[in-house]
Structure formats: C-alpha cells, structure tokens
Amino acid sequence: MQQPSSKHADVIIVGFRCAGASLAYSLHNAGLKVIVVESAALYTDHPLSTHVILPLGMQKLDEMGLGDRIRDLAPRQTRLSNRLDDEEIQLDLSKGELDCRAPRRSVLDPALQEAVVEQGVDVREKTKVTGLLRQDERVVGVRVKNANESYELRADIIVGADGRHSTVAKLVDAQAYIEADNYFGTVWSYFSGTCFPQDDPKYNWDTCFHFHGEKVQLLVKTDSDLMLLGVGAKKDSVSHWVKDSAAGFLEQLGQGVLSGPLVANSKMVRKPVGITAMTFFMKKAVGPGWALVGDAGLTADPTPGDGITNALRDVVALSSAIVEGSEQAMLYYWRKRDVDSIALFHAAEYMGSGSFNNAFNRMTYRYVEKSPAIKQRMIEAVMTRTRPYADILPMWAAPYWLLRELIKGNFAPLTAMGDIFSLGGKIMHDERVLKKALRDLERGSLSADIPQLSSKEK
Numbered sequence: 514m515q516q517p518s519s520k521h522a523d524v525i526i527v528g529f530r531c532a533g534a535s536l537a538y539s540l541h542n543a544g545l546k547v548i549v550v551e552s553a554a555l556y557t558d559h560p561l562s563t564h565v566i567l568p569l570g571m572q573k574l575d576e577m578g579l580g581d582r583i584r585d586l587a588p589r590q591t592r593l594s595n596r597l598d599d600e601e602i603q604l605d606l607s608k609g610e611l612d613c614r615a616p617r618r619s620v621l622d623p624a625l626q627e628a629v630v631e632q633g634v635d636v637r638e639k640t641k642v643t644g645l646l647r648q649d650e651r652v653v654g655v656r657v658k659n660a661n662e663s664y665e666l667r668a669d670i671i672v673g674a675d676g677r678h679s680t681v682a683k684l685v686d687a688q689a690y691i692e693a694d695n696y697f698g699t700v701w702s703y704f705s706g707t708c709f710p711q712d713d714p715k716y717n718w719d720t721c722f723h724f725h726g727e728k729v730q731l732l733v734k735t736d737s738d739l740m741l742l743g744v745g746a747k748k749d750s751v752s753h754w755v756k757d758s759a760a761g762f763l764e765q766l767g768q769g770v771l772s773g774p775l776v777a778n779s780k781m782v783r784k785p786v787g788i789t790a791m792t793f794f795m796k797k798a799v800g801p802g803w804a805l806v807g808d809a810g811l812t813a814d815p816t817p818g819d820g821i822t823n824a825l826r827d828v829v830a831l832s833s834a835i836v837e838g839s840e841q842a843m844l845y846y847w848r849k850r851d852v853d854s855i856a857l858f859h860a861a862e863y864m865g866s867g868s869f870n871n872a873f874n875r876m877t878y879r880y881v882e883k884s885p886a887i888k889q890r891m892i893e894a895v896m897t898r899t900r901p902y903a904d905i906l907p908m909w910a911a912p913y914w915l916l917r918e919l920i921k922g923n924f925a926p927l928t929a930m931g932d933i934f935s936l937g938g939k940i941m942h943d944e945r946v947l948k949k950a951l952r953d954l955e956r957g958s959l960s961a962d963i964p965q966l967s968s969k970e971k
C-alpha cells in the first residue's frame with residue numbers, strides 16, 4: 514500500500530466498499546490520483562447487508578475490469594425464483610450476459626478493496642472524514658481524523674461513497690427530494706450443511722424471494738457452500754426475534770414453507786443480524802467540488818436486492834463524468850441516475866410495503882410464468898433496461914387477465930387495483946419530471962434545481 518503522506522489528489526473518495534472501492538479502481542485506471550478515506554478497518558465484513566448482485570451489476574464490474582475477481586468468489590445464480598405464496602415466476606439466468614452472483618459481503622467487500630490496494634492507490638483505513646474545506650462556494654478538501662491525528666486533504670473533487678448515513682451528504686447539505694420509511698425489518702444468517710429435498714420442484718432455484726402472507730423470505734445459495742436464509746416482516750415484530758437469542762428468528766424460518774425443511778437440517782454458522790429502521794431517499798448527487806455515489810445519494814428499499822447493482826451502475830457513470838471533468842458531465846451523471854432509478858425506487862418501496870403479496874400480483878405471477886415472451890421482458894427489467902410494471906406487461910395483458918378472472922368469478926384481483934394505479938401514477942409523474950430535467954440539460958441548461966416529485970412521504 515502507498516505510504517499515506519500525500520495531502521493532494523485529483524479525487525478524494527470517502528468510503529471504501531462497493532461504491533467507493535470500485536470508483537477508486539476505475540478512476541485510478543483512468544490515470545487520476547485518488548486518495549481513499551475509510552473509517553472502518555480494511556477487509557472487514559459489511560455490518561448490515563445481504564448481497565445479491567444482479568446481472569447488470571456483474572456487467573458493470575466487467576466494464577471496470579473487476580468481474581472475474583467477483584466470479585471467483587461465488588457460483589453463478591442460474592435460477593432466480595420470485596414467489597407470491599404458491600405462485601412463482603422463475604427466471605432462467607443461465608445464459609450469456611445474465612450472470613448473477615451472491616458472494617457474502619465478508620468476501621465481496623475485501624475482494625474489491627484488495628483490487629484497489631494492489632494497484633497502489635493511497636488508501637487510509639480507520640480514518641474518518643469529520644469536516645469539509647471550502648473555498649468560496651466550492652468544496653476543496655476534507656478534514657480527517659484517525660487514532661493518532663487530525664489533518665486536511667485537498668482535491669479537485671470529493672466523492673461521498675460513505676453509505677446511507679453519509680457524512681459528506683450531511684456536510685454539503687444534499688437535499689432529499691423523495692423520502693420514505695421502511696415497513697419491513699429484516700433478519701438473516703448463514704447456514705451450513707443444507708440438504709435440498711431431492712427432486713422437489715419447489716427448490717429448483719439458486720436465489721428465491723418468497724413472499725408469504727405479509728412476510729418475505731430470502732433464500733440464497735452463497736459462497737463456500739453456505740446458505741443465506743432471511744426473513745422480513747413488519748418492523749415492530751422483527752426486533753423481538755433477535756432480542757435475547759436467535760430463537761425467534763429460527764422459529765420464523767422453521768415456519769416457512771421453503772425455509773422450514775432447510776433450516777431443520779442445517780447448522781447456523783453466524784449470529785443473525787438484522788435491521789429494523791431505515792429511511793429511503795434520493796438526494797441531489799452533485800455540487801461544486803463534490804458528488805455522491807451509492808447509498809450516500811440513493812438508498813432504496815432493499816427488498817428487491819438491487820442496491821449494489823445500482824451503486825455499480827452509478828460508479829461507471831460517475832467515473833466517466835469525473836474523467837470528462839465538465840459541470841455538464843457531472844450534472845448529467847445526477848440527472849441520468851434519477852431517470853434510471855425512479856421506477857425501481859417506487860417499485861422497491863411497493864415490494865417492501867407489506868401489501869405486495871396481493872391477489873392482483875398473484876394473478877400476474879400466474880399468467881407471466883406461462884408466457885416466455887413476458888418473462889423475457891422481465892429479464893430485461895432485471896437488467897434494468899426496462900422499467901418494472903410499465904414495460905414488462907404489454908398493454909393488453911392486465912385487462913385481458915383480469916377479464917378472464919372476472920369471467921371465472923374471481924373478483925379478488927380488483928381489490929388491489931388501487932395500489933397498482935397509485936404506483937403507476939407516481940412512476941409516470943416522477944419519470945416525466947426527471948426526464949424533462951435530463952432533456953433540459955441535454956439542450957444546454959445547467960440548472961441544478963431540485964426536482965419536484967410526487968411524494969416526500971416521511
């Protein structure tokens with residue numbers, strides 16, 4: 514590792530995990546001088562995150578030259594199962610670019626960090642950013658503190674890749690224009706020796722999101738032959754499961770249709786961890802001398818498991834913008850992030866709202882599973898080339914399926930239509946606003962105005 518003596522860099526990156534480490538790697542390879550500041554020790558586990566990396570995330574890692582390192586950590590997830598009670602959509606991710614992986618954060622984060630350290634990048638662990646240096650309106654550096662000293666570092670641009678409680682975002686007063694609180698709390702752990710029931714089609718997957726009643730279970734084959742098993746439920750109930758022991762959590766898993774048989778024949782190898790309170794938001798991502806990337810600027814409900822993927826997508830875009838160096842390029846990074854994220858943001862919030870497992874969605878799952886063409890569109894949505902809902906279902910699909918159900922005397926799907934219309938309305942409104950901001954920028958306006966979105970729901 515380079516001796517941390519320098520006080521100047523082209524870019525200072527605060528935070529050294531999925532977003533910060535991959536950005537440091539990318540910018541260093543582009544020829545920029547980078548200093549990384551990370552408050553935790555290097556090569557440590559992430560305190561609170563599961564770790565499905567969707568195909569788009571792997572594609573972005575490949576673009577940065579990091580894909581093979583991550584492939585070495587964990588086997589490919591070839592079958593992704595999404596279940597609402599007994600209705601299942603199974604996505605075949607075994608082909609070509611649809612590479613999905615799920616290495617634990619205890620191996621993923623260190624692998625990314627190691628790649629950067631090997632390049633000789635100046636990385637300062639156990640060092641915390643405590644303040645910003647400013648010249649007029651512009652941020653020109655950071656004040657940092659470690660066990661021995663406090664000192665200042667200067668750079669052309671300071672990037673906050675310091676997670677959802679970002680110090681940089683607070684110090685620059687980055688405004689949030691959507692905010693919402695979580696409904697689900699989540700607890701998870703790792704299990705060894707898991708035996709899958711032989712020839713049971715219910716277990717024909719590598720990763721499974723199973724909504725069951727008002728709860729959700731996450732079942733993922735991860736690295737080292739371990740199994741990640743997690744449960745999400747209304748946040749007030751979750752805190753009791755891990756209060757005194759793991760008994761409540763194991764009981765929940767034991768009751769799961771899919772997790773029950775698995776947990777009965779496995780050994781839990783780590784104390785369960787959980788999260789009950791979270792705020793989701795989208796914040797202004799750039800300003801004079803600063804930028805935010807990853808959770809620091811955009812934290813969405815983790816239920817669909819796309820935070821890492823979104824962070825990697827935005828790292829590639831921010832890296833190009835920093836290399837280009839113009840104000841327009843930086844604004845473009847922000848506006849494009851918003852357009853790319855807004856539908857997913859609202860859909861993730863809906864998935865984590867406790868009402869996702871409803872009769873309309875179960876009906877949709879049932880019909881989609883029978884339609885290879887629509888499943889293909891769903892894969893496109895997993896790649897985030899298309900938007901959830903709006904682009905997955907052809908215009909005719911939902912009305913036609915509803916009609917068929919009504920003729921059969923099944924009126925239940927109608928009861929959830931209010932939620933669906935409300936979700937569609939929010940996505941359409943916010944996309945219109947954000948696309949206009951992007952178009953205005955492309956026409957030459959350098960406005961950094963905060964977009965007025967449909968909701969600030971906290």
Ligand SMILES: Cc1cc2nc3c(=O)[nH]c(=O)nc-3n(C[C@H](O)[C@H](O)[C@H](O)COP(=O)(O)OP(=O)(O)OC[C@H]3O[C@@H](n4cnc5c(N)ncnc54)[C@H](O)[C@@H]3O)c2cc1C
Pocket residue numbers: 527528529530531532533550551552553559561562563564565566567640641642643674675676677678679680681699788806807808809815818819820821822823824
């Ligand atoms: C319960 C849960 C489950 C999830 N599951 C998934 C999943 O399956 N798939 C997925 O893609 N995403 C998932 N996510 C989301 C994912 O964890 C995040 O999107 C991702 O970790 C964001 O990475 P990041 O690098 O932006 O931030 P972080 O991983 O939070 O890293 C920020 C780093 O900044 C450092 N830092 C903070 N403040 C300072 C400071 N002042 N000075 C110096 N350093 C500082 C921290 O120590 C930390 O190392 C989940 C999240 C949660 C909460």
